[in-house]
Amino acid sequence: MQKKFYTLSLLAILAIGYSSCKNDSFLDRKTETLTEDKVFADSALTTGFINDMYAYTGQDIVPYRYSMITSPGSNDYACFDDQTTLSISYYSAPQQGVMAGTYSAANYSLNNYWTTFYKKIRLASLFMQKSGASPISAARKARLNAEARYLRAFFYMSLIRLYGAVQLMPDEPLNTDDILISKRNTYKECVDYVVNELDAAAAQLPNAIAQDASEYGHATKGAALALKARILLTAASPLFNGNSFTTDPAILPYVTYSSAYNAALWQKAADACLAVINLPDYALVEDNATRPGHGFWKMFVKGRRNSEYIIPYIVANGTALESARFPRGRVGAAGGYSNPTENAVKFFGMKNGKAITASGSGYDPSNPYANRDPRFNYSIIYNQAPIWRSGSGTTLVPIDIFFNKATNSLTADGIQTYYTKTGYYSRKMANDSTATSASINRAYPVLRLAELYLGYAEALNEIGQTEQAVTWLNKIRKRAGIDAGTESRYGIVLGISKADLRKIIQDDYVAEFFHEGHFWYDTRRWKTAEITEATTMTGNYITKELNGTYTYKEVSALPVNWQPRAYLAPIPQDEINKSATLIQNPGW
Numbered sequence: 074m075q076k077k078f079y080t081l082s083l084l085a086i087l088a089i090g091y092s093s094c095k096n097d098s099f100l101d102r103k104t105e106t107l108t109e110d111k112v113f114a115d116s117a118l119t120t121g122f123i124n125d126m127y128a129y130t131g132q133d134i135v136p137y138r139y140s141m142i143t144s145p146g147s148n149d150y151a152c153f154d155d156q157t158t159l160s161i162s163y164y165s166a167p168q169q170g171v172m173a174g175t176y177s178a179a180n181y182s183l184n185n186y187w188t189t190f191y192k193k194i195r196l197a198s199l200f201m202q203k204s205g206a207s208p209i210s211a212a213r214k215a216r217l218n219a220e221a222r223y224l225r226a227f228f229y230m231s232l233i234r235l236y237g238a239v240q241l242m243p244d245e246p247l248n249t250d251d252i253l254i255s256k257r258n259t260y261k262e263c264v265d266y267v268v269n270e271l272d273a274a275a276a277q278l279p280n281a282i283a284q285d286a287s288e289y290g291h292a293t294k295g296a297a298l299a300l301k302a303r304i305l306l307t308a309a310s311p312l313f314n315g316n317s318f319t320t321d322p323a324i325l326p327y328v329t330y331s332s333a334y335n336a337a338l339w340q341k342a343a344d345a346c347l348a349v350i351n352l353p354d355y356a357l358v359e360d361n362a363t364r365p366g367h368g369f370w371k372m373f374v375k376g377r378r379n380s381e382y383i384i385p386y387i388v389a390n391g392t393a394l395e396s397a398r399f400p401r402g403r404v405g406a407a408g409g410y411s412n413p414t415e416n417a418v419k420f421f422g423m424k425n426g427k428a429i430t431a432s433g434s435g436y437d438p439s440n441p442y443a444n445r446d447p448r449f450n451y452s453i454i455y456n457q458a459p460i461w462r463s464g465s466g467t468t469l470v471p472i473d474i475f476f477n478k479a480t481n482s483l484t485a486d487g488i489q490t491y492y493t494k495t496g497y498y499s500r501k502m503a504n505d506s507t508a509t510s511a512s513i514n515r516a517y518p519v520l521r522l523a524e525l526y527l528g529y530a531e532a533l534n535e536i537g538q539t540e541q542a543v544t545w546l547n548k549i550r551k552r553a554g555i556d557a558g559t560e561s562r563y564g565i566v567l568g569i570s571k572a573d574l575r576k577i578i579q580d581d582y583v584a585e586f587f588h589e590g591h592f593w594y595d596t597r598r599w600k601t602a603e604i605t606e607a608t609t610m611t612g613n614y615i616t617k618e619l620n621g622t623y624t625y626k627e628v629s630a631l632p633v634n635w636q637p638r639a640y641l642a643p644i645p646q647d648e649i650n651k652s653a654t655l656i657q658n659p660g661w
Contacts, residue, residue: 110206114207114208119204119217123217126197127224127290127291129142129189130227130519132153133591133593134153134519136393136394136397136398137393137397144166144185145180145185149182150163150164150410151410153590154589154593155411156168157605158416158606158608159414159583159587160414161412163409167182168631170182172610173634174633174639175634178644178646181645183235186231187644187648188645190231191228191242193224194225194229195242197221197222198242200217200218200221201218201225202245204218216278218277219273219277219278222270223270223274223278223292223296223300226267226270226297227300229270230267230303233260234304234594235642236641236642238257238326238327238328239257240257241262255654256654260330261308261330264305267300267301268301271298272301274297276294278292278293278296279293280293281293289378290377290386293383295349295355298348299384299520299524300384301345302342302345302349302525303520305338305345306531306532308338309330309342309532309535311598311600312328313328313330315332316600317332323656339532339535346526346532349522349525350525350526350529355380355383357381357522357526358371358379361552361554365554365555369448373502373515374515376514381518381522381523382521383522383525384519384520385518386517390514392404392504392513394503394515395503398499399498399503400472400474400492401485402472402485403460409491411499412493412495412499412612412630413498413588414612415495415611415630416608417583418453418455421448421449421453422434422446422555423435423444424444424554426555426558426563428580441613442456442458446553448553448554448587449584452500452588453497453499455472455613460500461505461506472486472498473487474486474488475617476615476617479619488612488628494612495611495613496614497612497613499588502589523549523552523585523586526549527545527546527549527581527585529545530549530578533545534574534578535571539569543562543565546563546574549581549585579601583595600640603635606639607633609630609632611628611629612630614627614628636660638661640659641659642658643658
C-alpha cells in the first residue's frame with residue numbers, strides 16, 4: 074500500500090509520517106522516535122495529540138504572544154490589542170511596523186500565523202484519518218474526532234478572519250503522486266465550509282452542562298455553535314457584505330461573501346447567536362450588589378470555570394497576568410507590557426450609560442476618570458486609581474502616574490520608556506490583590522456569552538429591529554453596573570436610530586472586550602479601521618500642580634500610517650512566490 078501523507082505546497086511542508094515532522098507538534102516535543110503508528114496505538118498518546126492542538130487556540134488573548142506564535146524577526150511581548158490603536162506594547166517591535174505601515178508581505182508580523190494554523194489543520198485532518206486504529210472506546214473516539222473537526226474549523230476560521238479566503242485542503246491525505254495546486258477558495262466557500270463543519274461537530278459534542286469537569290477546556294456543542302455565530306456575523310459585516318475595499322473583479326471573490334449587500338446575512342447571524350443564547354448551558358456572570366459591575370471583574374479572577382465562558386483557554390496557576398500588566402511600582406521590573414491608549418479610554422462611556430461626548434453625560438475633562446462606566450475601572454489603571462497595596466489584600470493605595478511640579482520629577486510609574494508610554498496601565502482580567510491571587514487558577518475567555526449578546530443586538534439592529542436590539546444590549550450594560558436610569562434604558566434614548574445604536578454597540582464591544590483580542594477583527598469587519606486606525610495613538614500626560622490639583626494634556630504616543638490594504642493581512646510572500654495561481658490580497 075502506498076504510504077499517504079498530507080502535502081501543503083502553500084506551506085512547503087512535506088511530512089511522511091510524524092517522525093520527520095519538525096513543526097512544534099505534540100510528537101516533536103516528546104521525542105522524534107514517536108511515529109503515527111505508535112501514537113494511534115496508545116490511548117494516552119492519542120488523547121495527547123488532541124490536547125496539544127488546544128494550546129494554539131488562545132493566540133488572540135494571551136498576554137505574551139511570543140509564547141504561542143512568534144512574530145518574524147522579533148519576540149512579541151504584546152497582546153493582540155497591541156497591534157491596534159487601543160494599546161501600546163512594551164517594545165516597539167512588531168507594533169511600530171504594523172502601525173506605520175512599513176511591513177511588506179515578506180516580513181509581515183503575522184506571517185507565522187499562516188504557517189502555524191495550516192500545520193494544525195493538517196494535524197487535525199490526520200487525526201481523523203488515523204484515530205480509527207486507536208484502542209480507545211468507540212464513544213470516546215467519536216467525541217475526539219468531533220473535537221478534531223471542531224479544531225480544524227477553528228484554525229480555518231482563524232485564517233479567514235486574518236486573510237479572507239484561503240485554500241481549503243482535502244480532508245483525505247494525499248498520495249505522493251497527487252498534485253495540489255495552490256489556489257484560494259472563494260470567501261463564501263470558506264465560510265460555508267466552516268459553518269458546515271461546525272454544525273457537524275456540534276452534533277457530536279457534549280453540552281457544556283454535561284461535560285465532565287476533567288474535560289473542561291475541550292470543545293462542546295456550545296463552543297462549535299458560538300464559533301459558527303462568530304463567522305456568520307463576520308460574513309454579514311460591511312467589509313464582506315457588499316462594501317468591499319476593492320473593486321478588482323479578480324480579487325473580489327476572495328474578500329467578500331456577497332458583492333451586493335445582502336440583509337439576509339444579518340438574519341443568519343442573528344439566528345446563530347440566538348441558538349447559543351437559548352442553550353441552557355450559559356448565563357452572564359452578574360453581581361451588582363457587591364459593587365457596580367463586580368460580576369464583570371470576578372468572572373475573570375474567581376476560578377477557571379464560570380457560567381459565561383464558552384471557549385476557555387486554560388493557563389497555569391499564578392500571577393503572570395498581573396506581572397505583565399500592573400505598574401512596575403506594583404509588581405517590579407516585569408510590569409507594564411501593554412499600555413492602554415487615550416484612544417481606548419475614549420471608548421469607555423459614563424456610569425449613566427452616555428458617551429463622554431454626549432449631552433448630559435456629566436463628563437468633566439478636569440476630572441476625567443470620575444463616574445465612568447465601571448468596566449473602565451476594571452480594565453484601566455489610571456492616575457490615582459486605587460488598587461491593593463503590594464502584599465496586602467486589605468489596603469487600597471492610589472497609583473501615581475504624573476509629573477510632580479513640587480519635585481520637578483516624574484513619579485516612578487509616570488510616562489517613560491519601559492514603564493508606560495501613555496499614562497495608563499492595564500488591569501483587565503487581573504486581580505488587584507497579590508495577597509489573594511498568588512495561587513490563582515484561571516482561564517482566559519477565547520469566546521464568552523457576552524459576545525453572543527452583543528452580536529445578537531448588532532444583527533437585530535442591522536435588520537431593523539432596533540428596539541429589540543436595545544433590550545439585548547442593555548443586558549450587557551446592566552451586568553456592567555451602568556445605571557438603569559428612570560426609564561431603565563441604561564443611557565440609551567427612546568426612539569434611537571439604527572445608525573446611532575450601531576455606534577453605541579460598537580463602543581460597547583470595545584468597553585466589554587478590551588484586551589481580549591477582539592478589536593483588530595471588529596474594527597476591520599465594521600470597516601471603521603480607516604477611522605480608528607488612522608488616528609494617532611495618544612496618551613495622557615498628567616501634571617500635579619503646586620496646589621495639589623492635576624492637569625491633563627493629550628500627547629502623541631505613536632504615529633500611525635493607515636493604509637486600506639491593512640484591512641486584511643497579506644499572504645506571506647514566500648507562499649505567493651511558490652505558485653502563480655495563489656492570488657495576493659489587495660494592496661500587498
